[in-house]
Amino acid sequence: MDIVFSPRATPPAGHYSQAVRANGFLFVSGQLGFLSRHGSGAPARLADGIAAQTEAALASLGAILEAAGAGPGAVASVTVYVADIAHWPEVNRAYERYFGAHRPARTVVPCGALHYGALVEISAIAVA
Numbered sequence: 557m558d559i560v561f562s563p564r565a566t567p568p569a570g571h572y573s574q575a576v577r578a579n580g581f582l583f584v585s586g587q588l589g590f591l592s593r594h595g596s597g598a599p600a601r602l603a604d605g606i607a608a609q610t611e612a613a614l615a616s617l618g619a620i621l622e623a624a625g626a627g628p629g630a631v632a633s634v635t636v637y638v639a640d641i642a643h644w645p646e647v648n649r650a651y652e653r654y655f656g657a658h659r660p661a662r663t664v665v666p667c668g669a670l671h672y673g674a675l676v677e678i679s680a681i682a683v684a
Contacts (some may be wrong), residue, residue: 564619566600568589575620575655582624582684586637586677588670597651606643606675612679619653621682628654629683633661637677641666647676 566587568574572619589609590600603612621627637658640646644664660680670677 560620560656561615562623563620565616573641577624577625577684581632582621582626582630582680582682584617584680584682586635586678586679587613587620588639588674589613589644590616596615602667602672604670604675607646607650608649609675610634610678611654612675613676617678617680621680621684622653624682626682626684628656630684631655631656631658631660631680633663633681635663635665637665637667637670637680639666639668639670639675 558577558610559573560577560582564575565574568585572585575582577583589603589612589614591603592613603609618628634651636647636651641664
């Protein structure tokens, strides 16, 4: 197994890795909609609103995929946790923009409150 890390994605806030590569697969931990730190050393903060948080979570996912030598087209499965299913149309629009014609398997989990007050969390499994 190999640990995959991207400085362009939100760093882990606990005892876990951004992603682990094992047996040809990349398992990406759940990504929240944090804005980039831009090297300032300031703590990351959540983007404002569900659309912006979804785009930020997908940007972190993309940075981790890139660090593993993969891209969105390598994603086989995605799990989307959403704090309120009423936000789903906005989440889905951002998701469609990110993946384009690629359609990985997907599970949507309405779950109520997420850590740090996030509105969405996205994890993925990719071929790497």
